[in-house]
Amino acid sequence: MDNVVKKKINKKSVARFLENNAITILMLAVAVGVGFYKPSFVSMASFKNLALNTAVRFIIAAGVSGCLITKGTDLSAGRIVGLSACIAAILLQKADYSDKFYPNLGEMNMLTVLLIVLAVCAVIGIANGAVVSFLKVPPFIATLGMQTLVYGLCLVYTGAKPIGGLQKNYTLLSTSGLFENKFPYIILIALVVGLYMWFLYNKTRYGKYMYAIGGNEAAAEVAGVNCNKTKILIYALAAALYGLAGFILASKSGGASVNTGMGYELEAIAACTIGGVSTNGGVGKISGILIGVLVFELLKVSLQFMGVETSYTYIVQGLVIIIAVALDLRKYLAKK
Amino acid sequence: MNKHDLSDNYTNNSDAKISVDVEAPLNYDNSQVQSMSAGELEQLASALLEKENELSKKEEDLKKKEAEYVNYKEKAYDKINISVKTLDKIIVILFVALIAAIFIGMFKAQLP
Numbered sequence: 001m002d003n004v005v006k007k008k009i010n011k012k013s014v015a016r017f018l019e020n021n022a023i024t025i026l027m028l029a030v031a032v033g034v035g036f037y038k039p040s041f042v043s044m045a046s047f048k049n050l051a052l053n054t055a056v057r058f059i060i061a062a063g064v065s066g067c068l069i070t071k072g073t074d075l076s077a078g079r080i081v082g083l084s085a086c087i088a089a090i091l092l093q094k095a096d097y098s099d100k101f102y103p104n105l106g107e108m109n110m111l112t113v114l115l116i117v118l119a120v121c122a123v124i125g126i127a128n129g130a131v132v133s134f135l136k137v138p139p140f141i142a143t144l145g146m147q148t149l150v151y152g153l154c155l156v157y158t159g160a161k162p163i164g165g166l167q168k169n170y171t172l173l174s175t176s177g178l179f180e181n182k183f184p185y186i187i188l189i190a191l192v193v194g195l196y197m198w199f200l201y202n203k204t205r206y207g208k209y210m211y212a213i214g215g216n217e218a219a220a221e222v223a224g225v226n227c228n229k230t231k232i233l234i235y236a237l238a239a240a241l242y243g244l245a246g247f248i249l250a251s252k253s254g255g256a257s258v259n260t261g262m263g264y265e266l267e268a269i270a271a272c273t274i275g276g277v278s279t280n281g282g283v284g285k286i287s288g289i290l291i292g293v294l295v296f297e298l299l300k301v302s303l304q305f306m307g308v309e310t311s312y313t314y315i316v317q318g319l320v321i322i323i324a325v326a327l328d329l330r331k332y333l334a335k336k
Numbered sequence: 337m338n339k340h341d342l343s344d345n346y347t348n349n350s351d352a353k354i355s356v357d358v359e360a361p362l363n364y365d366n367s368q369v370q371s372m373s374a375g376e377l378e379q380l381a382s383a384l385l386e387k388e389n390e391l392s393k394k395e396e397d398l399k400k401k402e403a404e405y406v407n408y409k410e411k412a413y414d415k416i417n418i419s420v421k422t423l424d425k426i427i428v429i430l431f432v433a434l435i436a437a438i439f440i441g442m443f444k445a446q447l448p
Contacts, residue, residue, distance in 0.1 A: 280413045303438070312441025319434040326427050332413045333420050
């Protein structure tokens with residue numbers, strides 16, 4: 001009898017595990033398959049590249065996750081990344097670069113530029129949060145508007161000109177690292193961001209308020225949570241994280257243009273959904289987001305190695321997002 | 337109103353077909369109570385106890401429902417009217433489509 005119960009429990013728990021991690025398991029299976037099919041996939045260089053791509057996208061996804069947990073979204077993420085990359089690249093050009101954006105500007109300190117970028121992005125985030133919370137505009141529409149606005153601002157500011165000629169110490173940020181460059185600084189930054197966000201989500205009032213708003217905003221309001229203030233903080237923090245991601249991305253690519261970061265918001269939302277952040281609000285963990293980003297990046301790299309035609313990779317990515325949402329919905333309905 | 341008929345819809349108990357005054361133990365004088373037979377008293381006591389249990393159950397249910405109603409807010413997923421079985425079928429179809437897309441993509445890339 002006991003054995004029957006144990007078997008039932010085991011079957012149930014296995015089914016639940018499969019239900020919760022179906023996409024992750026499938027993507028890992030694809031990656032293992034690719035590893036056998038193309039042995040060059042399993043190399044240190046390949047994993048380092050994967051880790052670097054994951055690091056930048058994880059920072060963006062960590063920002064978007066806050067908005068998703070409060071039943072919102074942030075479609076302006078990619079464009080804010082682009083704007084911050086452009087600002088950082090413009091302010092951190094070499095003094096002797098012939099096509100310098102500001103010819104009379106000397107070489108600026110990297111930390112000062114980072115602070116400027118974070119401040120500019122945070123202001124955009126505050127605007128997003130204010131529109132969502134005070135004007136009660138649905139986040140989808142509010143951030144879609146901001147996306148176009150930021151793109152326009154970026155076009156006007158840069159004149160649609162690609163920006164290059166970055167200072168050496170700025171580009172070194174992405175090429176160097178600890179332990180004889182074996183542990184890139186970008187990954188270290190992403191880890192610090194991850195730890196900070198984990199602490200924020202799990203150990204602070206800010207995190208509790210965020211989950212409360214996502215669970216039931218009216219109940220949170222009644223319980224004394226300042227929903228408007230919390231939402232503004234969430235959007236501001238998210239935008240600051242996009243700023244940081246843009247700053248890193250410009251350094252990693254050795255330049256920036258208005259198209260930098262295009263479509264990153266959708267990748268970030270997809271990664272969050274794969275990682276268990278419910279689009280229904282109130283659910284999501286930082287560890288899940290990291291797994292989501294990693295799995296999504298792994299899928300992209302696997303498809304490249306498998307030689308899948310580029311147009312088809314978008315179809316596959318889209319299907320993965322739809323499956324992730326369907327599985328999330330299934331979880332909700334089954335619980336109901 | 338103190339009078340309750342214990343044979344109403346709530347009890348459905350054929351043994352408890354007695355019209356009982358809820359405040360009976362307080363209002364009955366000693367002679368009335370004393371005039372009741374032991375069987376009648378026992379029946380009365382058990383009927384009252386049953387009714388009390390039922391009412392407390394109902395109260396608990398109502399409290400639960402009230403809490404659910406107060407905390408209830410329709411979520412986006414509540415608006416989707418679909419059964420888990422249908423959703424499972426859709427998910428399987430999507431998985432098949434995903435794998436098909438990967439293979440077609442690989443096949444197309446190999447074409448000259």
